Amino acid sequence: MNDEMRAHVAAFEQTVRSSLALAATLGAAEWDRPTDCPGWTVKDQFAHLVSVEASLLGDPPPEVEVPEFEHVRNDFGRIMEAGVHARRPVPGPQVAAELADVLERRLAQLPGLDPDQRTMLPNGKEGTYSLFMKFRAMDCWTHEQDVRRAVGRPGNLDAPAAGCFWELLRGGLPLIVARRAGAGPGQSVVFRITGPVEHRVAVVVDGDGRGAWAGEMPDAASAELELGWEGYVRLAAGRCGPDAVKAQVKGDEELAGRVLANMALTP
Secondary structure, eight states: HHHHHHHHHHHHHHHHHHHHHTTTTGGGGGGGBOOTTTTHHHHHHHHHHHHHHHTTTTTOOOOOOOOOTTOSHHHHHHHHHHHHHTTTTTTTHHHHHHHHHHHHHHHHHGSSSOOTOOOEEETTTEEEEEHHHHHHHHHHHHHHHHHHHTTOOOOOOSSSHHHHHHHHHHGGGIIIIISOOHHHHHHHHHHHTTTOOOOOEEEETTTTSOOOOSSOOOOOOOOOEEHHHHHHHHHHHSSSOGGGGEEEEOOHHHHHHHHHHHHOOOO
């Protein structure tokens, strides 16, 4: 296992263990609370984590017929839902115990995998297994935050996996500004993300209408957006619309509104 893979595995392990510690505090009614993922309860979030890791271990998929849920919109969603639906009759603490088991099995499996082996990534592209584990850390952390919001127990927002989230999704900001929000050549947007994780980046649109990172912060950007880290995460993960987060806007409010309305980058 090289240093990169080791860091991604450590981020993955930290957020899953944090989720398990959270699970140990949940009361019976809290397992059934709805989360920002349509159709999924707190227990469903844990069931999702279990089913993905069990699949990566090579465990046989559950033999279950997935009903025609409104939140299941495609074949990929149906595959993801199968592992969740199979565990709906299972008590929450038992699902958490299963997650603890698959975590230990995965941690035993991972050192024997080649970090440079090619595999299909969640974004539909091919990449290394090390990069795949970065996606796993991001996904597990995103679902941990879904659960924490649902049960009112914020925490672990600045985890190592939060860095994976930023590094993997920040690359979508030029696309959001230029294509989705329709910023014109010469226009620029500054993003200020505030604590507990802080970032400041700027996107500028070139003469061909393509978005790119600005080499330096523009003196007078077309629009500036200031978002709290959790608000940015919710928007980028497609968990809510712009009306649900607090954003401070300077400059072109219409452009800023289009950017905020098109921030979602995960399925």
